[in-house]
Amino acid sequence: MGHQRNTDKMKKLSVVVVDDEGPALRRVVKMVNEHPLLELIGTAMTAGDATRIIVETKPDLLLLDIQLKDATAFDVLENLEEDTFKGKVIFITAYDHYAIKAFELRALDYLMKPFKPERFHEAIERVVGNDKVGFHKVRDIMEGLKKSNTELVVVPEGIKNYFLNRNSIQYIYAEGYYANFVMDDDKKLLRISLKKLESLLPHSFVRVNKSAIVNYNRISELVNNKSTIKLIMEDGNEFQVSDAFSHGFKKMMHELLHTY
Template sequence: MHEPPLKTLVVDDEPLATERLQLLLARIGGVDLVGTASDGESACRMAEALSPDLLLLDIAMPGMDGIDVARELGRSPQRPAVIFVTAFDQFAVSAFDVDAVDYLVKPVDPKRLERALERARAHIEWRSGVGAEEAAPPGQYLEEFWASDLSGLVRIRAIDIDRVSAERDYMRLHVGARSWLIHHSMAALEEGLDPATFVRLHRSAIVRRDFISGFQRNASGRWIARLADGAEQPVGRLYADCVREIAGR
């Protein structure tokens, strides 16, 4: 038995971006494109009239932006699922604050879009109670980041990040011997990263759990985390309970 197609509304103020999404959706299948909108106000009116299952929603638009649209539609009992599609990475944390199913950075990779649509379908089914007793809600955690370097933009998978360190208003993502700066807050990253995979050890540090090789106490009795690359990360007093939780004690 085939699943019903996702009734989808595409919202983007760039005609070429809208056209590209339409072409990608046609190739992937399983989607019923019910309309397109070029601004936030039109998107809200069309969503009310058409009751789509899903919005593929740009963020940076004149007037009412995509975050505002998602927040407005989120008040509706029949709120659609939202996948943000944007040229910028700095809105990712705000996107998940409004319960976005996924966050895609342009130019959209077809495989990545296909995976996002699968997540949207799972989210809609869970929200409507299909299998809700057996299944946990679909993941709402950040899967990737986009950071600038000399060659342009680099995609960094969350699962590849060894640790995150704070540098004033920026966070440094450490992946092996390389690192990149992104403009997010530590608190937002702590909320956005999967707690089953990452743990906050200090007000200025988040570490991937399997990157921690052990703990030891220093001369003053404070815990120090030993990391897989040989580095050491002090554990803040407010986060000392994490040592017992990780060690199972």
């Protein structure tokens, strides 16, 4: 009875839900609508819409899917200023246990897909009862994640995310709708386009032709002829830099040479 009286006295938290999958979005919205402490004031399925709605409504609580189709949750949060959003954040994620562990260590809650209503209520109670978990705390967590994951590349595939050691990746080449990651001791075939990978990979990964991306740090030899550029990788495999990508490759190579 005491818990019910406290619930009645508490002001409802305004909530914005962000998820790029319709069924998942509707499921979370239903849970929000059924929770006595929550009031839904907006939803979004893209990073752009999410940023706009958050700025316009300034919700008390943001339920934010990490892997959106056009960006990540971190991209959304980095575009916000503290004076426009001072609310709390619960991440919704399909990340594996490595990422989950990172969140747990920093005491910020998350909902791991697929989650049950009981877990949803638990997360709400935890965040509602912790006044310290505000936007400033989220920024600290983001910075910590960036530092701890500097050696990792996160590659999404459907509802899964793969964490690959960036330094061990020598090159990536396309196989139909898939990308074949060639690493020091392993190969991994993932359903993702090279175009998508270009936006996800660190600066040291360079697109050299329609079918390949190479790790600049794993190039063993560069043969610069008058009309062609040939790359020889550490494992002996060779790649031609095509005309369509030569300008970008030379520009990237110039920048990297002045960086390292």
